[in-house]
Amino acid sequence: MFEINAFAKVNLSLDIIGKYPDGYHEIRSVFHSIELFDLLRLELVKEKRLVIDSNAEIKDNIIHKVWDYMSLNFDIKSGLYLYLGKNIPLKGGLGGGSSDAAAFLYAINLIFSLGLSREELVAISMNFGSDIAYFFYGGMCLVEGRGERVFKLDDYLNEEIILVIPNKGISTSFAYDLFDKNPQVSNYTKQFFDAKKKDIIRPGNVFEDLVLSSDVELKKIKEILNEECEWNLMSGSGSVFFAKTNKPKQIEKKLSEMGRIVNSRIKPFELRLIEF
Numbered sequence: 237m238f239e240i241n242a243f244a245k246v247n248l249s250l251d252i253i254g255k256y257p258d259g260y261h262e263i264r265s266v267f268h269s270i271e272l273f274d275l276l277r278l279e280l281v282k283e284k285r286l287v288i289d290s291n292a293e294i295k296d297n298i299i300h301k302v303w304d305y306m307s308l309n310f311d312i313k314s315g316l317y318l319y320l321g322k323n324i325p326l327k328g329g330l331g332g333g334s335s336d337a338a339a340f341l342y343a344i345n346l347i348f349s350l351g352l353s354r355e356e357l358v359a360i361s362m363n364f365g366s367d368i369a370y371f372f373y374g375g376m377c378l379v380e381g382r383g384e385r386v387f388k389l390d391d392y393l394n395e396e397i398i399l400v401i402p403n404k405g406i407s408t409s410f411a412y413d414l415f416d417k418n419p420q421v422s423n424y425t426k427q428f429f430d431a432k433k434k435d436i437i438r439p440g441n442v443f444e445d446l447v448l449s450s451d452v453e454l455k456k457i458k459e460i461l462n463e464e465c466e467w468n469l470m471s472g473s474g475s476v477f478f479a480k481t482n483k484p485k486q487i488e489k490k491l492s493e494m495g496r497i498v499n500s501r502i503k504p505f506e507l508r509l510i511e512f
């Protein structure tokens with residue numbers, strides 16, 4: 237039996253700096269791992285197929301796509317039973333599906349002794365999603381291109397935060413469409429690094445204003461966070477916010493029915509397969 241934790245990420249900065257001919261966007265972003273993870277428990281089975289059991293209902297689980305591709309293209313002779321314990325909210329901008337895909341790829345590379353390098357895993361992962369590449373590195377990384385150029389930084393944060401999880405999720409393609417309708421020039425990555433040099437955390441995300449303008453409830457949540465937090469920001473394409481605050485109770489009260497709070501920490505994590 238094997239276990240691997242698929243950790244979530246936040247985007248400390250996110251800029252969109254160009255567009256590719258196929259419609260995808262060129263990004264520049266600082267990613268950081270956080271203390272929130274999905275659990276993948278894997279067991280080898282004779283029949284060469286993947287069976288997924290989970291505490292969450294997920295349509296078209298990305299892990300099935302990864303399995304179909306890998307079992308077709310590599311020497312995999314047996315099947316797997318996977319229990320997926322989902323903790324990372326869907327459509328939150330925390331990279332849950334992407335992290336699950338990376339953890340699964342990482343695990344089957346070791347379980348079936350495929351001998352793929354990290355660079356090869358990154359290249360394969362781009363068939364399934366742009367955010368997956370980062371999760372083979374973890375910690376604090378500068379991420380560029382569609383998400384495939386990942387530079388691990390010789391630095392990390394260790395900060396207690398809260399995650400504010402609105403009831404409503406945002407789909408990534410919807411957020412990129414909002415950007416296309418109203419393109420913005422931003423320089424949040426430079427702003428983040430400049431402030432970091434002075435030991436200040438100043439995160440920024442090009443999607444935030446766009447998504448907030450499209451949704452009254454998320455705007456209301458942002459107003460509450462601005463009143464009660466040292467700093468706060470939407471992660472990725474939303475809808476989850478991460479924030480530094482010493483007033484979680486007040487926030488919880490004001491949020492009322494709009495969402496929930498989870499305590500977390502910005503902290504370095506890396507993928508690690510455990511066999512038992």
Ligand SMILES: C[C@](O)(CO)[C@H](O)COP(=O)(O)OP(=O)(O)OC[C@H]1O[C@@H](n2ccc(N)nc2=O)[C@H](O)[C@@H]1O
Binds near residue numbers: 265365472473
């Ligand atoms: C917003 C971020 O989470 C920032 O970390 C990522 O850029 C999103 O990456 P992701 O969720 O892995 O996205 P994918 O599953 O690859 O693509 C979902 C949709 O987002 C858009 N997309 C995604 C990544 C990118 N660099 N440009 C895009 O335009 C495309 O319309 C695509 O159809």
Ligand SMILES: Nc1ncnc2c1ncn2[C@@H]1O[C@H](COP(=O)(O)OP(=O)(O)OP(=O)(O)O)[C@@H](O)[C@H]1O
Binds near residue numbers: 330
């Ligand atoms: N293992 C998985 N975990 C979470 N979502 C998944 C998974 N497999 C497929 N999905 C689909 O991906 C959708 C979320 O993708 P979306 O890009 O909108 O959100 P996200 O929170 O930014 O996550 P990600 O960064 O992984 O794409 C879900 O609605 C779900 O249907």
